[in-house]
Amino acid sequence: MKGAVLKPGVYQLIEPVIVNDVIKAAGGLQSTSATHRVNFAARMTDGQVLYIPNGEEVVPEIFPLPGISNERENGGEKQQSLINLNQATLAELQNLPGIGAKRAADIIATREAKGAFKRIEDLRTVSGIGDKTLAKISELIDVP
Structure with a gap:
């Protein structure tokens, strides 16, 4: 602290x-x-x-700050900050393409029920998140 x-x-x-x-x-x-x-x-x-x-x-x-990942360097260019799936708030998750209030709540409920996501692919265990949604958001999220 x-x-x-x-x-x-x-x-x-x-x-x-x-x-x-x-x-x-x-x-x-x-x-x-x-x-x-x-x-x-x-x-x-x-x-x-x-x-x-x-x-x-x-x-x-x-x-x-918890819930926010640092900006990452990629070939000298800065990328947008990644959203940490294990700490993101409802509002932060809703900033992801294709993720509304219901889906964001489902992500948080799954995280609380099953524990921290270990891999980005673990999002497939959330109801309503399949390959297409995962493909849209995988470059915007992280599970440190």
């Missing part, structure tokens, strides 16, 4: 853990924290660093 919290440090919590749990363990947020940029419901993974920014501070690339 780093950034705009009262007690930065390492915290051991019982899974499943969401961002809000870690913030509480760290004594809460500083008054200058950029709460509008934090998804309090995003799931955390073991060993993940949570960095809470102050105001409009740029979050260091090595500490992306």
Whole structure:
């Protein structure tokens, strides 16, 4: 836990853990924290660093906010940030082509029922997602 919290440090919590749990363990947020940029419901993974920014501070690339992957370099050009299937919110999933509110909710429900996706292809276990939909979104998602 780093950034705009009262007690930065390492915290051991019982899974499943969401961002809000870690913030509480760290004594809460500083008054200058950029709460509008934090998804309090995003799931955390073991060993993940949570960095809470102050105001409009740029979050260091090595500490992306949960639910958002860093931009990747590809031949010197930056690609759009990938959506992490294991932490994405309903709204983030709906930004994917062919994924509406119902399908996004199904993805989250599957993730919560069966655990984290291990491969992008695991999305096929979600009702209504087949090869065509997977082909449309596979370059936009990640399962780190």
